[in-house]
Amino acid sequence: MLIPLPIYRTAAPALMVAMASAAWAAGPLSLIDAQRIAVDRSQQLVAQGALTASAREQAVAAGQLPDPVLKFGIDNLPANGSDRGSLTRDFMTMRRIGVMQEITRSEKRQLRSERFERDAQRVQAQRQLTLAKLQRDTSLAWLDRYYTQAMRELVQQQVDESRLQMQSADSAFRTARGSQADVFAARSAVIQLEDRLSQIDRQSRNASLMLARWVGAPDAERPLSGSPPWQSHPFPSGVSSEHLKQHPELLVVSAEVDAAQTDARLAQANKQADWSVEASYAQRGPAYANMVSIGVSIPLQWNQRNRQDRELAAKLAMVDEAKARYEDTLRNHEAEVRGWLNDWQTGKDRVARYRNELIPTARQRTEAALTSYRIGKSDLTSALAARRDEIDIRAQALTLEMEAARAWAQLNFLVPAEHSMPVQARELP
Template structure:
């Protein structure tokens, strides 16, 4: 009778452990749906002008890509903690020697050889192997942190480019609209002179044709401005509708004032590949540790009828490596090959980034010189031509067509300067935010 009570207690303990292992513990977080993310309140428009630094701050606050990489790093760090622990013990519930036929078929109590048992087993993973497994996830966390830096670099570059595109396209549009107003006045004056018999009607048609062409340029520029506005809204939300405050010095770049070959070693993509190589080497160490088998120990307590002794079973097991050359050694070789792959990719990517960044720097510096030429000679010359054509027209020694052509050239020169400024600003953003300041510190 006492044996039955012991078996009942063991069964209850086993059932409690089963419930705890399957229904207890930490609950998973609720799913964060795309609809919930899109329904989140947008960043409101700022009260004053939106500066580039504030735009970058707002973009980082609402970036899901940065949050994703932070979560990946945290997940890997948590995995590293878990990998450093022993595996969970296994609960074993067993009924053996059940009659399969005869009058006692499937009875759990009729036959004296039928035993009901409960046991537990534990695999004792060696500390060196657990440390190596934990190190793999730690390296994966560093890869995720490097990916976060890359996401920051791309976010800041994209935000700055969209911001500066809108700044210069807005200036282009304002310039075109001011010319539109001036040209409309010129049409009115030409029409009045024609009606007074002091100018030919061709002057009126010429001016109206010029106005039509200008309208097309206004429409094209407005479309480009709308696209830039949409790009900026993608990064900063509703704050993109605020007035912008351009306070960027395109002549200075943090990357342009340092040793480029040395600085590119801090490029987030290169850091990510360096960490990927470290993770592959850490995985190779795990495969090397797995060449030494771990032992699993078990204990089983079983009982039969009340007139029979209760039984205790002890056991130990471990895998037998029958062909390490074809299995374990190949796994180590594969991990080392992945590390070599990451190393080669990092070298090749470094060369690519170095060449590309040099091109950016050279084009940026060339554009700065061209902008200086615009300010010092090209625009002043077109202004002088416009004034000379206008003076000649007023003195009846020139034509309206010459005035319009001079103004068109001056307008084209100013628009071209703004276009080069916009291209220079995009290059400046590429250089300025290529390497996040978090890496440079």
């Protein structure tokens, strides 16, 4: 069956786009890709963006004068007697219409507008904090899955080698060149490694489930590519107080300090009352003159000591509270950052020691034990024990690298990353 040319021209590009999208979805998932997907999926960022827009809209409204009040009514309408209900016979009856306007001083209006601007800044800082936490948590989930897969590759390699050793021991026993104890030892080593593999598979599934929390189940099942540059220093120029103050959590508290100070200035401004002006026109009966009224209303702050002054004192106390919380947050954050930095530096040194010293030594010991077994100077149990020790050292090196990488992620995503990070090929110990 031939497809009409117009339909083919329309369907072909759409099919190519769908195939390209499917190919991308099935491709490797890098750390940067995982973070971008997590950001795109986050509804909390959308909600905080809406809150920011709301606060800024309110800031504009708060800077305006209050709406004028239209007033109309009937004054002095007779309620009894011969003129009861008449709008024109009694000279005091008036049909009145007027307008009243509260004159809020410009300083107050500016402070009210500024207060909402401070709210917008606080929500924006909270959005940056959410973004930083999102990138950090996504990185930690990605790292957990990355290193559990690396651990699985290591153990799977040892399982394959142990199976070959088991076959070799079984063959040697059948030809009377080996003992049955060597066969049982080889089988026991394979069973233990397979059990360890099952445990790692459980950890890998849990890591995938946690990663799916951020990127979704389909993307969490994609193979991983590359590894983060965890050996690069998170703070090339060192840890400074100014750098720490850029952390979004501190920016949130700083915005709360600014908001509290604005509230205090507004409370101070409220000690001066706002006036209201009113003008009205009253119509009476045809035999009487119409009336015009003009008035001013002034609130009497007769108890400032127990009202306005106490409101101001309360706002000033909130300023002190916000400042103290900022200082405490800064100290806590500095201690936390220096702890992560120490964990990263120590982990980096230990991983280097494992790679350069412990793993080569363990490998040489294993080779020596296997050579000794092949020439009949030792049993297979000693060779398997040396091999098991080497696996444990390699696994410890991977665990140390994962802990150092996690500390690096905590440090590297203190503030939201706006640029792509370099990716290096994965290097197994």
